[in-house]
Amino acid sequence: MSEAVVLDAVSKVYGKGRGAVAALREVSVSLPKGGFTAVMGPSGSGKSTFLHCAAGLDTPSSGSVRLGGTELSGMNETKLTELRRQRIGFVFQAFNLVPSLTVEKNVTLPLKLAGVKADRAWTAEVLRRVGLGDRAGHRPAELSGGQQQRVAIARALVTRPEVVFGDEPTGALDTMTAKDVLTLLRETVDELGQTVVMVTHDPVAASYADTVLFLADGRIVDSMSAPTAGAVAERMTRLGAYV
Structure with a gap:
């Protein structure tokens, strides 16, 4: 199977x-396994809702979401929590680290919560890679x-997830630090075959992806393959984002 995540006619409506x-309107898209996809759009375009529905953090009002061959709709919260813990990694703008824990213990926390013994060699390898x-x-x-954001990325990778979802992962970082973090995400795709889906408002960040999806x-x-920062910024201007 070459698709990591498939959304089929996904709509999400808040309120009655x-x-x-309507935050999402009949969105259908396949996100390729082993690819780096960036999701962009003006404020209020549905980027975060897209990510939350794709990652099983939120339930669509209609349509279906599949992770690998698993249909997420109809799963109860317990099953969804289990699936997210075992098969999905998350990197947010806020690092969400536990201050009292060491780097190693922060990284292996998802395994501990899942009642799984950490593979020390793999943990060391992930820490080395980041x-x-x-x-x-x-x-x-x-x-x-x-x-700290590298710790968050290591924590996302340690469970060997099928997909890593990033929600503005470089939003709180300066330009040089953001570049390091984006290079690291790119390397996880190229060297580990990881699948990364990242919501961002930054054309430079989007230029690290294989494909950019534009929401409005x-x-x-629209979508763009082999994006450059300039081409992405120009397309965003036509969406009314950078006027």
């Missing part, structure tokens, strides 16, 4: 009656913002 707001092999015993307060008013209105 006259106050109802450039924190010598920081395993440090606490978050002893790290820079960029290093809850619909996918």
